[in-house]
Amino acid sequence: MAGKALTALLTVVIGIGAALALYWLLNKFAEILPERWEARVKPYLYVAPAFLAIVLYLVYPAILTFINAFKDRSSTEWVGTENFTELFGSPQFRDTLFNTLLWIVIVPAATVVLGLAVATLADRLGPTGEKVSKTVIFLPMAISMVGAATIWRFVYYAAPAGQPQIGLQNAVLGVFGKDPVAWLQQSQFHFNSFLLMIVLLWSQVGFAMVLLSAAVKGVPIDTLEAARIDGASERQIFFKVVIPQIKGTIITVFITVTIGVMKIFDIVYVMTNGGFNTNVLGNEFWNQLSTNFNNGAAAAIVVILMIAVVPIMWYQVRHFKAEEANA
Amino acid sequence: MTDTATTAAAATPTAGQRKKAAGGHGDANPAKAGWGTRVFLIIICLLWMVPIFGTFVTSFRPLTDANSSGWWNVFSNPDYLGNLTFDNYVKAWEDSNMGNAFINSLAISLPATFIPILIAAFAAYAFTFMEFWGRDILFLTIVSLLVVPNYVAFVPLLKIYGNLDMNGTFPAVWLAHIGFGMSLAIYILRNYMATLPKTVIESAKIDGASHFQTFFKLILPMSVPALASFAIFQFLWVWNDLLVALVFIGPGENEPLTVGLTGLRTSVGQGWELTTAGGFLTIILPIAVFLALQRFFVRGLTAGAVKG
Numbered sequence: 151m152a153g154k155a156l157t158a159l160l161t162v163v164i165g166i167g168a169a170l171a172l173y174w175l176l177n178k179f180a181e182i183l184p185e186r187w188e189a190r191v192k193p194y195l196y197v198a199p200a201f202l203a204i205v206l207y208l209v210y211p212a213i214l215t216f217i218n219a220f221k222d223r224s225s226t227e228w229v230g231t232e233n234f235t236e237l238f239g240s241p242q243f244r245d246t247l248f249n250t251l252l253w254i255v256i257v258p259a260a261t262v263v264l265g266l267a268v269a270t271l272a273d274r275l276g277p278t279g280e281k282v283s284k285t286v287i288f289l290p291m292a293i294s295m296v297g298a299a300t301i302w303r304f305v306y307y308a309a310p311a312g313q314p315q316i317g318l319q320n321a322v323l324g325v326f327g328k329d330p331v332a333w334l335q336q337s338q339f340h341f342n343s344f345l346l347m348i349v350l351l352w353s354q355v356g357f358a359m360v361l362l363s364a365a366v367k368g369v370p371i372d373t374l375e376a377a378r379i380d381g382a383s384e385r386q387i388f389f390k391v392v393i394p395q396i397k398g399t400i401i402t403v404f405i406t407v408t409i410g411v412m413k414i415f416d417i418v419y420v421m422t423n424g425g426f427n428t429n430v431l432g433n434e435f436w437n438q439l440s441t442n443f444n445n446g447a448a449a450a451i452v453v454i455l456m457i458a459v460v461p462i463m464w465y466q467v468r469h470f471k472a473e474e475a476n477a
Numbered sequence: 478m479t480d481t482a483t484t485a486a487a488a489t490p491t492a493g494q495r496k497k498a499a500g501g502h503g504d505a506n507p508a509k510a511g512w513g514t515r516v517f518l519i520i521i522c523l524l525w526m527v528p529i530f531g532t533f534v535t536s537f538r539p540l541t542d543a544n545s546s547g548w549w550n551v552f553s554n555p556d557y558l559g560n561l562t563f564d565n566y567v568k569a570w571e572d573s574n575m576g577n578a579f580i581n582s583l584a585i586s587l588p589a590t591f592i593p594i595l596i597a598a599f600a601a602y603a604f605t606f607m608e609f610w611g612r613d614i615l616f617l618t619i620v621s622l623l624v625v626p627n628y629v630a631f632v633p634l635l636k637i638y639g640n641l642d643m644n645g646t647f648p649a650v651w652l653a654h655i656g657f658g659m660s661l662a663i664y665i666l667r668n669y670m671a672t673l674p675k676t677v678i679e680s681a682k683i684d685g686a687s688h689f690q691t692f693f694k695l696i697l698p699m700s701v702p703a704l705a706s707f708a709i710f711q712f713l714w715v716w717n718d719l720l721v722a723l724v725f726i727g728p729g730e731n732e733p734l735t736v737g738l739t740g741l742r743t744s745v746g747q748g749w750e751l752t753t754a755g756g757f758l759t760i761i762l763p764i765a766v767f768l769a770l771q772r773f774f775v776r777g778l779t780a781g782a783v784k785g
Contacts, residue, residue: 154580154581154584155580155583155584157584157647158583158584158585158587158588158647159587161587161588161592161647161651162587162588162591162592165588165591165592165651166591166592166595169592169595169596170595173595173599173689174689177687177688177689181687190609192603192607192688193603193607193608193609193612194609196599196600196602196603196607196688197599197600197603197604197615199596199599199600200596200597200599200600200659200663201600201615203593203596203655203656203659204619204622204656204659204660206656207630207634207652207653207655207656207657207659208622208625208627208629208630208656208657208660209622210633211629211630211631211632211633211634212625212629212630214632214633215629215630215632215633218632218633225632225636264521267517268518268521271510271514271517271518272518274509274510274514275510275514275515275518279510279518282522283518283522285768285771286522286525286526287521287522287525288771289525289529289764289767289768290525290529291767292713292760292763292764292766292767292768293529293717293760293763293764294716294717294718294719294735294759294760294763295717295719296717296719296735296738296739296759297717297735297738297756297759297760300532300738300752300753300755300756300759301528301529301531301532301756302528304528304531304532304535304749304752304753305528305531307749314545314546314547315547316543316544316545316546316547316548316749317547318527318528318531318547321547321549352525352528357778360775360778361778409624409626412626413626413628415719415720416719416720416735419719419739420739432628432720435628436720436723439631439632439635439724440723445632448631448632449632451628452626452628452629452631452632455626455628455629456625456626456629459624459625459626462624463621463624463625466620466621466623466624467617467620467621470617470620471617
């Protein structure tokens with residue numbers, strides 16, 4: 151055990167040392183070149199190692215994945231669009247897709263609304279109250295999804311009827327004399343999927359709150375006062391003065407959470423492993439890869455994810471360009 | 478100027494300064510909290526804390542207690558209170574491999590957090606302070622790669638690692654996390670460097686300093702806040718990651734805490750006393766890091782960090 155810790159520390163030292171040596175060498179190499187070439191080549195040398203990492207670990211595998219999506223389960227023979235037709239032909243996969251869509255439709259919007267509510271309302275507390283409540287809401291962000299899922303699995307836990315209920319939710323039911331409910335198995339109206347979404351909400355609202363809080367505090371006070379003098383109610387001020395001024399932040403939060411939701415995996419994997427009609431794309435990817443050993447289907451799922459991400463990517467680039475033009 | 482969470486927002490070093498600069502109302506909100514507001518906030522804070530608290534209490538209860546009564550009984554029944562013990566932690570740490578997994582998590586997270594920083598900083602420096610053909614296109618590529626889910630890399634990398642006999646080893650995950658975190662690192666650092674005063678760099682140039690010297694003597698020390706916020710992000714991300722670890726390491730000798738905890742669930746089944754103790758071992762370090770360095774973390778967030 152101690153050996154592993156030591157190896158890790160040594161790796162940090164060696165890794166950073168090697169990187170230093172590499173850049174020193176690259177820099178020396180640039181300096182031997184004639185001056186005109188030195189200035190020309192140096193930027194590329196500075197950028198090259200970072201790009202090598204990105205190309206090796208993101209771009210190149212992404213291209214391979216795209217190709218694998220049209221090959222068979224061991225990526226040896228071409229099968230055309232068979233992986234896709236098979237996936238979309240299966241009712242289970244259509245359910246999985248629908249569940250993922252449910253997550254995408256509900257979670258980002260709910261996160262923004264709750265985050266904005268907490269940010270706005272906490273803003274009205276005294277400094278201590280605001281700080282404490284914000285830290286409490288923010289804290290789950292540091293907790294892994296596996297940890298969050300474990301914590302909530304305990305809340306939802308159902309012991310057989312007649313035994314003492316140690317899960318909080320069934321204990322509350324018991325107080326009202328009701329029988330315990332196996333919460334995570336209630337698939338009517340996707341009820342159990344909603345219970346899983348609560349876990350992600352619990353983990354992400356703090357993130358939304360922090361960003362939105364900074365934005366709400368940035369709303370110029372004279373716009374608020376002007377509205378008050380004009381006799382606007384607090385509600386009107388919130389919806390007609392504050393919201394329009396923090397629209398940019400709302401969109402940023404919304405997009406960030408949406409990306410996270412699209413690839414949600416850990417919560418579903420730990421709590422139900424996709425059972426009881428709670429499956430989502432991320433978990434199905436893992437199933438295809440690890441249980442079915444079907445690389446083709448796994449790659450096809452990733453391609454579906456990538457297609458879903460393209461509009462966000464486009465928005466991101468456009469948004470960045472606009473920001474740069476303003477700066 | 479209220480669009481604080483966007484990419485250019487790194488321009489303002491702290492949220493506090495930003496709200497002054499923007500003429501925001503800051504803490505002096507004339508609207509005071511009414512009873513409804515207070516009740517809502519208290520309820521939501523309770524909802525947020527009670528699940529963690531219940532897990533925490535259960536992690537100190539003996540198996541028979543944990544399975545026969547809810548954790549809240551500890552506060553009404555002195556017997557239960559007297560039964561509280563550290564045994565679960567000892568058992569999880571020693572018998573259930575969680576101690577080994579804790580070290581593994583450290584062994585995975587530390588190199589994966591610190592090695593990419595220098596590499597990203599050099600790239601960010603070039604993007605900010607050097608002119609070269611293709612610069613804008615290359616940076617836009619990075620911006621667009623931010624949102625690409627790392628799922629795209631798993632299938633091919635598994636095969637490549639298989640050929641190199643690297644599956645199940647630490648270097649496999651180190652390199653993967655370095656690659657996956659690189660675009661975010663460059664993005665955060667470049668946005669921060671763009672806010673540093675250009676005059677300082679200009680005068681260093683006039684004094685005859687090379688790019689190499691300017692980078693190490695001026696830019697790197699000045700970028701410490703941004704380096705810190707990336708380091709926290711990357712650390713939390715790697716420590717809390719399950720999927721990358723499952724794909725490239727899997728259960729066994731080298732498994733990190735997240736994988737260990739999911740394994741604990743399947744092997745122990747209903748033993749909540751071990752699962753909760755294991756859960757707490759998993760989340761204790763990130764919570765400590767988070768509470769200690771919250772300031773940097775928030776700054777990183779408001780700098781518009783989006784990770785795919």
